[in-house]
Amino acid sequence: MNVGSMIKLTISMAIFGSIGFFTTQTGLPAVELVFVRCICATIFLGGLWLLTGGHKTEVWERKEVLKTVLCGVFIVLNWVFLFKAFEVMSISIAISIYNLAPIFVLMLGSVFLAEKMGIRSICATVICFLGSILIVGIDSFTSIAQFLNSGFVWALLSAICYALTMFTSKTIQGMSSYALTFVQTMVGIVLLFPLSDFNAFTNLTNTNWLYILGTGFIHTGFVYYLFFDSIRDLPTVIVSVLVFVDPVVAILLDAIFLSFRPSFLQVAGIILIFGSILYTVFYPPQQAETVKSNSS
Template identity: 45%
Template sequence: MNAHVKFSLAMAIFGSIGLFSVKAGLPSLELVFVRCLCASVMLGAVLLLTNRKGREERPPKSEYGKVLLCGLFLVLNWLFFFRSFEVMPITVAVSIYHLAPLLILLLGSLLFKEKLTWAGIASIVICFVGALLVGKAYSHGHVSDFLQTGIGWAFAAAFFYALTSLAGKSITVLSPTKTTLIQTMLGAVLLAPLVDWHLFSGLSAENWLFILITGFIHTGVVFYFFFSSLRELPASTIAILVFIDPIVAILLDVAVLHYRPDILQLVGILLIFLAMGYRPKKYEQKKA
C-alpha cells in the first residue's frame, strides 16, 4: 500500500470518528479512556513487530518530559473533541475543530515571536467569521446564549490540538509511533481513576462494536497509517489530502444523522475550508 493510499485512508477513517462516537453510547471521558487503552495495545504491538526500538537513538531525559507534556495536551484535546460531539452537531464541531491550524499560527506568533504575515492574519479573520456562522452566532441575542450552545468545547479542542502541535515540534529523537504510545499510555493512566465503570454494564453489542472500532481502528490503525506515510509525502499533497477528514465527517452527519445546515452555516463551512488552505508549514501536526 503506497503512502498516498495510507494517508487518504487515515483521513477518511478519522472523518467518521464523530459518527462512531455518537453511536458508542459512552460519555467523552470513558470513550477517550478506551481509545487510549486500545491505541496503547495496538501501537505497542506495532513497535514489537517492527522492532523499531532497536533502531532508535537514545533520547535525552528532557525529551521524555516534552513527550509527557505533549501527551497531556493530546488527551485534553480528545476529551474536549468528544465532548463537543455530545452537545452539538458533528458538522459544527468538526468545522470549528479545524480552526486549529490557524490557532497554531496565532499562538506561534505570540509565544515564539514569529512573524505573522498579512495572509495569515486574513486567514485567521476568515476562519473566525466562518466559525461564528457555523455556530449560528447570528441566532443568539447575547454572547452568553451563544456560549451555552457548547461551542466552547469545540474551541477548547482546537486550542489543545494547537498546543499539542506546538509542544510536539520540540520532540526530535523519539519516533512518532513510540511518542504516541507513551502519550496514549499516559492518557489511560490519568483517566482510569476518573472512569465511571458502571457505564460499561448497560452497553449493547452494537455499542461495544462502535467503541472497539473507535479504539483500535480510529486510533491504532489511523495513527499507524498516518505516521508510516507522513514522511513520504510532500507538504503540498498533505495539505490537500487533509480535507478528506472534514468532508467525510460532514457528509456522514448529513447522510446518516440527517443534519441539515442552513445557508449561512454552509457559507461558514466554506470560509473555514478556504482559510484552511493557508497552513503554517513549520509544525509537524498530529491528527487525532
C-alpha cells in the first residue's frame, strides 16, 4: 500500500470537491471555462516541468504519447460535460452522478487488466455509491422525465469519460506526471480553441477572474498533477473508494458557504462513505485474505 500516493489522491479529490462552487462563480459557459483551465494548467505544469529539469530526462515513446493524447481527449470531454451538467442541475446531484465513474473503472479493470474484484471490494464500492445517493437526495425527483431533463445525460457522460481517463492513465507508466498532464492540457487547448466563443470573456468582473484562475491553476494544474502522480501507484479498488471524498467535500462546502443543513439521510450517506473508505484503506482485500488463511 503506497501511503504517499493515497494521501496525494485524497488531497486532489478534496480540492476537486470545491470545483462546482468555483464553476458557478466564474460567469463562463462550459467550453470557454475548460479552455481557460487548459491554458492555466499548461502554464503551471510546464513551469514546474522546466524548473525541476524533468523535460531533459523525459523518455518519449510513441505508444505512450498516443495513450496520453487519448487520455487528454477523455479529460477535456469529462470537464465539458460536467460543467454543462452544473449549468442545468444542482452541483450536489451532478457530482453524485459523476461518482458513478468508479463503478465503470472497476468493471473495466476486471475485464481488461485482470484485477480481481472480491466480495469485500464490490461491497465497499457499492456502499460508497449508495452513500453518495443518500447525500444528494436523488429521491427528490418526482418523475423519470424530470430526471432525464435535469442534466442527467451530461453528468453521466462526464462519469463515463472520467472512468475512461482513470482507466487509460493506469496503462501509462513511462511518462512523468508533468509530461503526462502537460500533453493532456495541450490537447485541450487545441481541441477547444476553435469551439470557444471569445465574446463570453467580455464584462467579466475581477471576482469572476479570480474564480476562473482558481479553477485553472488549482483545480486543473495542481489537482491533476497530484491525481496522475498517485493513480498509477494504487490498485483500482483503492482509487475507486478514495474518489468518493469529492462528493463529501462538495456537501460540506454547501453547508459552510451556502448555509445548507444536511438531513438525517445525508448524514448517513457521509458515514457510509467514510466508513467504506476507512475499511478499504486499513483492511484491504489482500489483508483480508491473509487473515482468513492464517486463521484456517
